[in-house]
């Protein structure tokens with residue numbers, strides 16, 4: 001019996017195994033907060049075998065691509081994405097950290113040009129475990145809490 | 152590698168082959184220049200030097216290089232005299248200036264400014280220093296100086312002395328030297344040691360690294376001693392600073408224990424970290440290093456302009 005804690009959707013994307021409390025950040029990063037976007041069903045603090053507690057976001061009528069969803073890998077590395085068609089899961093994948101992070105993270109270096117000019121911040125992923133990013137502009141590396149604090 | 156139109160932003164963008172190629176072209180140009188007095192590869196080309204932060208010698212070195220290639224130069228030497236003061240964005244300044252020129256050299260107080268300029272500009276951009284980040288032409292001219300003095304870089308034992316923690320010059324140089332088969336002595340006060348991640352990177356690349364606070368002990372081992380300034384601001388108190396300053400001054404007494412062939416380098420300007428009594432000795436290579444800036448920058452200007 002699949003855990004159907006919140007409503008079933010006929011078509012769309014189920015974003016599962018989000019760390020508890022992070023659902024709002026997830027929909028912000030994915031740009032799902034727009035008023036004219038599709039219906040979102042959210043379950044927060046759901047008991048989970050893998051995570052203890054987790055959040056789930058269901059996006060009705062939209063199929064998110066792997067590339068899109070990978071943007072949340074920094075805050076929700078365990079996330080599973082399920083594509084639902086005709087009430088059934090037809091595809092399932094895990095998010096993975098992309099080679100380059102664009103747009104969602106601010107550079108913590110106050111003297112970095114990306115904090116002063118009209119540019120999209122960009123980071124190269126230097127290592128995944130532990131996570132280490134290098135700013136495309138100022139070339140500083142950032143790790144751990146510095147990454148989470150600037151999302 | 153197609154050099155025409157290429158940007159020179161960070162030594163990280165360079166492979167060993169790129170570095171070797173630039174050094175070879177610089178040597179060729181230096182020899183041609185010696186023979187002919189002046190060259191005309193860049194005739195009709197205009198270099199724009201955008202110095203948002205003053206740096207007399209780097210700017211003059213680039214301007215001299217462009218003139219010696221037969222080109223001409225426009226530009227400004229401080230942001231105070233430009234529309235930046237009126238709040239113009241860097242991107243707009245670059246888009247404007249590139250209408251007047253064929254290649255841009257930029258020095259800017261913010262890290263990443265040269266990278267951004269290169270993204271905005273269609274014409275090549277050369278980084279002459281972006282805040283505390285990169286100054287790739289300095290690194291290339293340092294390598295060129297070493298290569299000209301010894302005929303090679305491989306096999307040398309090189310000491311980097313001074314502020315190894317904050318000094319971008321020594322960081323880039325160390326990273327570039329990691330392409331070669333060198334042994335490095337990192338000589339600094341405890342407080343100003345080379346960042347751990349750079350030391351690890353050097354070791355991973357096979358460089359034999361010695362970290363020490365003892366200049367006297369290291370000096371007999373060295374083929375090159377690269378000296379950088381230690382700034383007063385880095386120390387919590389005056390006493391500590393003076394102690395360190397005293398023990399790291401390069402003078403004739405210290406050099407008595409050095410190899411006869413040891414060369415002393417310094418990115419200049421120096422204050423008192425090298426005593427002027429060293430200037431007349433065979434060890435002093437720092438003015439030759441200044442000279443190297445011109446052929447190396449000629450090579451980079453000529454290559455990126457696609458006129459060589």
Ligand SMILES: Nc1ncnc2c1ncn2[C@@H]1O[C@H](COP(=O)(O)OP(=O)(O)OP(=O)(O)O)[C@@H](O)[C@H]1O
Nearest residue numbers: 002003004005007008009014016080082084087088
């Ligand atoms: N039609 C649907 N509408 C809405 N949610 C659905 C639908 N089908 C499945 N889900 C939800 O999608 C998630 C994954 O479902 P699945 O049946 O694959 O569970 P699972 O075996 O626990 O998978 P996993 O190993 O990824 O946890 C669950 O949270 C489930 O409630």
Ligand SMILES: [Mg+2]
Nearest residue numbers: 003016048049
């Ligand atoms: Mg499950």
Ligand SMILES: [Zn+2]
Nearest residue numbers: 107112135138
């Ligand atoms: Zn940055």
